Amino acid sequence: MERLADPAEALNNSIIVIEHWAVAEPDFGRQHLAARGYDVRVVEPWRGAILPELTGEETGVMLMGGPQYVTALDEAPYLVDEMRFAEAAMAKNVPLVGVCLGSQMIAHVLGARVGNHPDGAMAMGYYNVAPTDEGRRYIPDGMKVLAGNSQGWDMPSGVTALAHGELFANQAFQAGETTIALQFHPEVTRKILDQWQTEFADSIGRLGTHSIEEQDAGFDEYDQALKAWYMGFLDRWFGAGN
Template sequence: MTGPTRTALVLRHDPSIGLGNLEPTLVARGYEVMTVDTPTTDVSALDALAPDVVIVLGGEEAAYETDRHPYLADEIALLRARIDAEAPVFGVCLGAQLLASTLGARVYKGARKEVGWLEVTPTAAGADSPVRHFAGVPAVQWHGDHYELPDGVELLASSPQYPNQAYRRGDWLLAVQFHPEVDDAIHEDWLAAWGDELPEYGTTAEQLRAERASYGPRAGEASAVLLGEWLDGVEARRAAA
């Protein structure tokens, strides 16, 4: 007999910003993936604690624009419930910013967008975390907002432009500013949508495609191992409960 199905709730803000590299790991480990498009869903009606894990993806919205995007306030309420229960949650880019906001930290508009395939440097704590798999592996960055480090978390990685690239609380909350999920299809969607603005940030679509050819396969492998190792901790914690 097979065991009970594990469930992963994915909060998606834009169809072009999906699970990408992360989905095969979830499927291989037996997770039933339920993706919710939050701009068109009543997030307040979701059971915050029912899923085994929640993954919050990126988006063009700003975490501080809850008046403009009321569903973000509902997401923050869902995240608050999970944090209070120490229920596993993984945030990517906007997801990391929403988690930071939920934890009481300031999210703010940065001086300049961070765009490209760029390295993040693990901290001492990060060297003993799933984020270490991105040491020396350039990851996709594409953001203009950032956040102060929340109280009660460990900083796991930094970059020269934005210092708080990854953080965790215990073995159940992990957040990354960079984009481990970005595969070739997602990257092409972004280049088509926002390629015209790239010269402003010192790069071009052609340059980013060349970087993807060089770094994409390694980043994809690092992404799978990062998520898998985090899930190892989540599942071990559940088994011990």
Template sequence: MHVHWIQHVDFETLGNIKEWISKNNHTVSCTKQFAGDKLPDISSFDHLIVMGGPMGVYDTEEYPWLEEELQYIKKVIECNKPVLGICLGSQFIAAALGAKVYPGPIKEIGWHPIDIKNKEILSFKNNNPTVFHWHGDTFDLPKNAELIASTKEVPHQAYKYKNAIGLQFHMEQTEETIQQMVTHCKEELEIGGTKIQSEEAILSEKSLFESNKNVMFNLLDKMGQ
């Protein structure tokens, strides 16, 4: 299988998804939007992964390529290819499906629990696992989409629509990728908030990477079947 992924900023990478691709002997290619790369022909890949970034899908004046990417993701979904969107990527999928994306009621940054609605899709051992968040925007649930995870403050955390899955949170993170996010987005931590953890609290968590990775790998396996 050939996996193509879209990168919006140089410090948000595939994380442990790179290990999953290598483990399964898949091939991979990347569009670096920040470098001006062109999006490939949809027929050239089997699975699309849309990663995160600090911009919003509505920031089209500052990032003119956002509208083109939005229409591109819509076409990939229509072609019935698996599409996984993480954080900004989940917002892209929601917008491509006609849902509204907008600033959420609260920023969630750090390790916070979610409420799982469908354990077949997100196969954590319990219904309230702790995952890594870094988002301020949220979205309405797309029409005909199934909600698969929530938090009390931001109800739409994960959803499935046919061949597409959107995750507001980050199960792909490694110690290295979280360090990169903290380094490049430290100003958001300094603002503070009821669900914004300190840099020390974020970086001190070591015990959750393996369980999150296992669920991510299981999700990717199912999407590729």
């Protein structure tokens, strides 16, 4: 099962998931890890929740996506604490995954530039990602992924590039042995995609985005394979089911 984290409670053998918006339902990754028997604990600093103290014994941390921007910390000052939390996870070798905004925060912590697409484009739909030679350890050739972002990151110095994309050039990297960043969204369920299409409707039609019909067709064609990949990735990264 999953629950809201109590910052005063020991978090050993749990996975801490940091959320940034009122998601329509627990995303696929949260559902999968909970089904594996992990104690999935959700923390929402955007709603005033306090981040717990990491002991280094946690199973993992996930920094999820959201509508905030690393380039506008004055509008979301709690992201500063989240980035310190990410730094602590990296320092304590707690397995860390950043998704979209989460990946941008990790890139920022590592000194990379985060910002808008040079042509003002935005991703919203299904796009090709191409693994690097090192990235084939995690990402297969020919994978189509769901993306939803208007900002991306330069590849940080000293990391291992894992994947590149057709709209935003950088899509995944690994830092050290315990940190991985994914610019794309393998966690989005059909219900959450419906929420995207409603709450971010004004973005559809921007350069680079796909129509609702294209997004729906992409979900029907690619989601099953993407979710199968994500299950395997989470199992491997966090040791789920071991």
